[in-house]
Ligand SMILES: O=C(O)CCC(=O)C(=O)O
């Protein structure tokens with residue numbers, strides 16, 4: 001049913017002239033809206049905010065789990081786009097059960113990953129058509145914590161890592177993207193503390209140099225998020241961390257003087273994962289994770305025939321031992 005509705009809306013959509021189409025924006029939707037409404041927002045804008053994705057108590061729990069790792073970081077990590085100031089916590093799937101099981105495994109996010117990233121392909125085996133499905137994988141789970149003085153990142157597409165190429169398009173076609181990101185803030189994010197900046201609609205742009213205007217902010221929207229909200233966006237969307245402009249000593253009493261965001265990305269099941277899951281998460285730990293997370297880390301093979309051990313889907317290794 002959803003499929004036919006979607007097709008009908010698509011016909012209606014493509015019959016609208018360019019000028020009649022709503023201009024891209026960042027919509028704030030509740031998790032109770034239909035999956036179709038979320039899919040349409042992502043197709044039109046490249047991103048969507050879920051206003052009731054999680055809640056303060058769950059965010060507090062994740063912050064408590066991750067804080068010890070954050071406190072160990074100094075500010076000297078120099079990783080390309082990360083400006084040398086951003087603190088990161090990697091291997092987040094192991095370090096925070098909340099990030100792993102409450103947010104990454106969230107059914108709404110996983111349904112959207114399945115919609116945008118699952119690959120269903122029919123090939124011929126002699127005269128017999130064979131249809132197989134490859135489900136998404138976790139590409140990376142990391143926290144970005146930016147302290148006062150951090151400059152804004154250059155606007156970029158995260159699918160650069162996968163050498164993704166993009167044809168300019170007026171409307172979205174399934175299979176365009178290789179990544180879907182989920183950002184859950186650990187604190188309220190504001191323009192002053194470096195809220196993520198996005199360019200809605202830029203997921204439909206091609207690969208020519210983007211025009212962000214002479215001030216570099218044409219079409220840019222600051223995604224200010226309250227604790228409990230989350231941003232979901234396609235890997236082809238131009239975005240970047242904002243500048244932390246607030247002076248030192250102005251954070252709320254008892255809160256960290258930094259902007260923390262928990263970032264999770266899924267990729268297609270035939271893409272290389274950004275974080276090497278098998279070296280980052282030892283098998284003894286993976287055995288304690290939910291079956292969905294085990295699959296998404298790569299412990300179930302992609303059909304047909306990718307990611308096996310001894311020609312078998314590797315989940316048998318989770319059972320022994
Ligand atoms: O910190 C942010 O808001 C975004 C970080 C980001 O986009 C990146 O490091 O690729």
Ligand SMILES: [Fe+2]
Nearest residue numbers: 157158239240
């Ligand atoms: Fe990014």
